[in-house]
Amino acid sequence: MSRTPLDTVENAAATPDVELPWAELGLKKDEYERVVEILGRRPTGAELAMYSVMWSEHCSYKSSKVHLRQFGEKAPQSDALLVGIGENAGVVDVGQGYAVTFKVESHNHPSYVEPYQGAATGVGGIVRDIIAMGARPVAVVDPLRFGAADHPDTKRVLPGVVAGIGGYGNCLGLPNIGGEVVFDACYQGNPLVNAGAIGVMRHEDIHLAKASGTGNKVILYGARTGGDGIGGASILASETFDDAKPSKRPAVQVGDPFQEKLLIECTLEAFAEKLVVGIQDLGAAGLSCATSELASNGSGGMRVTLDDVPLRDSTLSPEEILMSESQERMCAVVEPEKVDRFLEICDKWDVIATVIGEVTDGDRLEIFWHGGKIVDVDPRTVAHDGPVYERPYARPSWQDALQADDANKLPRPATGEELKDQVLRLVSSPNQASKSWITSQYDHFVQGNTVLAQPEDSGMIRIDEETGLGVAIATDGNGRYAKLDPYAGAQLALSEAYRNVATTGAKPLAVSDCLNFGSPEDPAVMWQFAEAIRGLADACQQLGTPVTGGNVSLYNQTGDVAIHPTPVVAVLGVIDDVARRTPVAFQEEGQLLYLLGDTHEEFGGSAWSQVVHDHLGGLPPKVDLERERLLAEILISASRDGMIDSAHDLSDGGLIQAVVESALQGGKGARLIVPDGLDAFTFLFSESAGRAVVAVPRSEELRFNDMCGARGLPVTRIGVVDGTESEAAVVEVQGEFALSLTELRTAHEATIPALLA
Amino acid sequence: MARVVVDVMLKPEILDPQGQAVQRALPRLGFEGVSDVRQGKRFELEVDGPVDDAALARIHELAESFLANTVIEDFTVKVEEVAEVGK
Amino acid sequence: MARVVVDVMLKPEILDPQGQAVQRALPRLGFEGVSDVRQGKRFELEVDGPVDDAALARIHELAESFLANTVIEDFTVKVEEVAEVGK
């Protein structure tokens, strides 16, 4: 088939009957008709390329938008929020003139296909979002989900993902300060690779993705553009327009962390010299996204000459260039008189930079190729006017049966010996075992400001050396809870991350999320999704922590079987002086152990029900957000006033899991007494929310009890820190059993290496 | 005993940051006239017994499923003469 | 334009954990009869102009001073036929 010379706007207007492969590009018939209606003519190939990627689920949030709105509608009043949802990442005021930006994103599917590169480019993408706000990235986190720990494919996927996250993040010089590793058969064909990043800037340095100021130049800088991630566009290029083209276009992108490190440094240098008017990273949908978003968020239009884009592959068609998702690229808008200096800085860092266009005074986005105009659109229609679906949703028919299958009725251990055996099974189970085989592959020292890193309850970074101002972050999500009740599950994810931040002494300020679900075309999944958002938005409102941004990942399913609904929630907190942080590890023998909060018989979705009975049913623990808030206040006050020397929140695995972790990290034993009114099993394994264990120096006992009493937080003395590891210390539950730290350490630390090394 | 060599290279359309870094360094070393550098892996397998077609087919399969990730890499399998390789 | 290939392998006396990891994995993959695996690097250089002795000598020098670290690695340089390499 011979190709018309160039599918220009003019040509499109003159040939209304030419059929374009809109279906192959993933557009629905009515979506295509909408494009024709917007343009008043058929789109050119290049325009079709842009609309099709920008209106994809991934870029347009067409299935999720109607629900995501609640994060805005229910947003609590917060003075801390400087930039909210809608920008590359939200920005939070943390005081002293500092602002922090943070966000979590998914790279699930690519990481299944090519674990190393998929995970690596996931880190690369989230870090560019952070730079695009004007911030210096200071840390990364990586919430991960894999299939069953002993499944052979987990041995392929996990080590690759971990090496990729480490390979990229370590090479960028970003400390990895937290994350999660969860195994469950439901993630077998759909591992979840979420990556989060935090950046810090001064208030005045906040940058936004908008192109303003007629005559300002649009500069593309970073890696050359190759044929990465343009499956759809190559159809466009080969079938309709030119059969002779090489059809080989990579489905997987390869990351170049070194290039990204240069990109960070040269961008920050340009920011410091105030050279940048607007900026956008190139991620999904590449130049299509960057140009249309920059133009539609700014005051004017934009003209771009595609011939000026530096290419890695000279055979690329203009449609492909527009859709390419080549990594490590950014787009900046710069005043004409500052262009030379901008290019100089890029040159200093050996970064290729090219002026590819300028801001115009119209309101059109015009793109040229070989002298012809191939795109002439209102950029808003590309970037913001995508389709919106009200997908049907319905509570699945099996939900009732699942909830009726009560975990509280499962057989419980009857003797001290059985309890001991189940404790060992719990702390050595893949989900509760030490993840240090994984986290020791991540640099947590680089940048010299890491105050807390894994396995602490939250990661903490010092952002001001003089005053000790710091920020903390924790990410959590329990798919088992969410499966039992997505509304409560999402709230429990928030509660846990909030609690983790407060446990280290930081005040929770804001939330980002990554919502991982199955297919939105399944009404049951859509119900889970809607419920989770409703739960999260309600809880954020009540806790006063606005959602500043996030990411939705749908279609995580194999055939008809969806993953557990997995809302991952990141909470950001601030601490005035990092010297006051509270670690997990027991510090000193003789300190008193207190349990904060109420313990009920709550085993639905618990680690115990999974490890001992391979069971998932019943209801998840009850949510009590007021209690979470009170607990957080107590933990923060206690840390600020030096009343506690260590603290650990209780979550999956319950009290015994937390005590064992604190003991192993501190190399100190503990003697526990089952409190009145509780049986040993419930005391040790229940997963009631809103709880923490703290170690209080004897000198502070009175003051601490008074504070809890005055504020109405239940506090129970449960034992004492006792013995050191070198002298054969134990974790003992009086009258039930004792386990030596050596035995516990082996159980806790040997599991993951044995499965993966 | 025979030596089978499996060369694994990134597919031509895939970015090769390592090769590029080498190429960009060449002019600084006073080395001109190299228009492209690609860096890949070379596996030398010492195989017991005869390397017949069946053995080669199995090594091919090994390369395809394990030594290379064919989503991003191509590979070649060849038998190397047993003679000592010159420097 | 011609392609020159530089193969770089660890010297035999140097421990090659990558090669060993491959070798250890083989039985698990149902693959017997490989007594040793070594993993090295392969560089493909696209050279402008003719690859005469002088050019080869320069590439040899490049390999010696840059592509390989001769404290730990050996290398070979060869010109590859321009013909398409089969899979």
Added chain:
Amino acid sequence: MTARIGVVTFPGSLDDRDTQRAIRLAGAEPVALWHKDKDLKQVDAVVLPGGFSYGDYLRAGAISRFSPVMETVIEQAKSGMPVLGICNGFQVLTEAHLLPGAMLGNNHLHFICRDQKLRVENAGTAWTADYAAGQEIHIPLKNMDGRYVADEHTLDMLEAEGRVAFRYVVRGEAADGCGNPNGSLRDIAGITNEAGNVVGLMPHPEHAVEPLVGSGRTDGLPFFTSILKKLVNA
């Protein structure tokens, strides 16, 4: 007058700012040096910091070794200027043949990050005078290519001449940072040249200078106070 200590930034250097901070905390003046400049700005000593210069592509340190700044560093090091290579800096020093041997990938094939226990074997170098010989210290280790390799003859020579500056402590509990973390021959963590002015090691002393961050210990500070004293007393 205090000492001026240069810290080179190569493209991909990561711990350059951290090293400057450590120098400042020790009381000396850190001076940023740029890889494209041959000029060392009249510093009294140079640190090549950690990181992934040029992405560690090809081999760790192999590309940086040819940068303009290294021409001067090599020349000056040979005439006695103190030079410390940390991690990637150590790799650059071996690639530049200022120190013998080579660095290879860790024997377990993973990046490793942990607080590592070391023994100071030579307290007579420009960078170790504030330690006592035989002293055991904890210094963070974080690298992919930390396996020190040299031929037997070179290793024997290093031992005979007392040029093994640091060794990994291998007896004791792994939880306490003991054990050879990467398969380095003879547990070597760091070495010095004959004159004692050039020292390279894999662990990162600049991340053990403040109690609040990094490893939470200050065992790395003596590197920077050693050189400061030497330079100020010189």
